[in-house]
Amino acid sequence: xxAFGPKHTNSIAGPKKAGEFRVIPLILSNMNSxxxxxxxxxxxxxxxxxxxxxxxxxxxxxxRQLNAAGMQxxxxxxxxxxxxxxxxxxxxxxxxxxxxxxxxxAVEKVAKTRNLLAHGIQSVAANPWxxxxxxxxxxxxxxxxxxxxxxxxxxxxxxxxxxxxxxxRIIIPG
Numbered sequence: 001x002x003a004f005g006p007k008h009t010n011s012i013a014g015p016k017k018a019g020e021f022r023v024i025p026l027i028l029s030n031m032n033s034x035x036x037x038x039x040x041x042x043x044x045x046x047x048x049x050x051x052x053x054x055x056x057x058x059x060x061x062x063x064r065q066l067n068a069a070g071m072q073x074x075x076x077x078x079x080x081x082x083x084x085x086x087x088x089x090x091x092x093x094x095x096x097x098x099x100x101x102x103x104x105x106a107v108e109k110v111a112k113t114r115n116l117l118a119h120g121i122q123s124v125a126a127n128p129w130x131x132x133x134x135x136x137x138x139x140x141x142x143x144x145x146x147x148x149x150x151x152x153x154x155x156x157x158x159x160x161x162x163x164x165x166x167x168x169r170i171i172i173p174g
Contacts, residue, residue, distance in 0.1 A: 036128030
């Protein structure tokens with residue numbers, strides 16, 4: 001045990017048992033990618049943060065649509081995504097179900113991986129001296145482990161933004 005917590009290792013991981021965390025010996029702020037040939041933990045953390053930011057933009061688009069439908073009071077509680085899914089299912093019953101299904105499927109696809117990063121991170125690792133070492137290991141609700149690389153996480157941010165743009169073009173019949 002040190003003044004900073006339990007014994008240091010070269011990666012960040014969740015608790016092995018209650019109250020025990022492993023932490024990296026270098027402070028993340030000193031690990032700028034300018035100083036290393038490959039991505040660092042800071043780079044990995046920034047990409048995870050980008051996913052969360054783009055997810056917020058996607059939720060804002062969903063919120064805009066729900067507000068336009070007069071659902072301000074209803075969306076005050078619960079998650080925007082859940083309200084949006086329900087609303088879109090109602091819209092599908094009144095219009096082109098295939099097109100609405102495409103929108104719902106696009107959201108579900110990005111939500112699955114985004115939720116791994118938001119709720120299931122088990123460990124992160126990045127060795128700035130080794131190529132392709134920046135990875136996040138996440139556990140899905142069913143316990144299945146998923147290894148997400150830095151390029152996969154970057155691609156997720158781009159895909160979330162693509163879905164946001166797709167949703168922004170939805171014209172809901174009155």
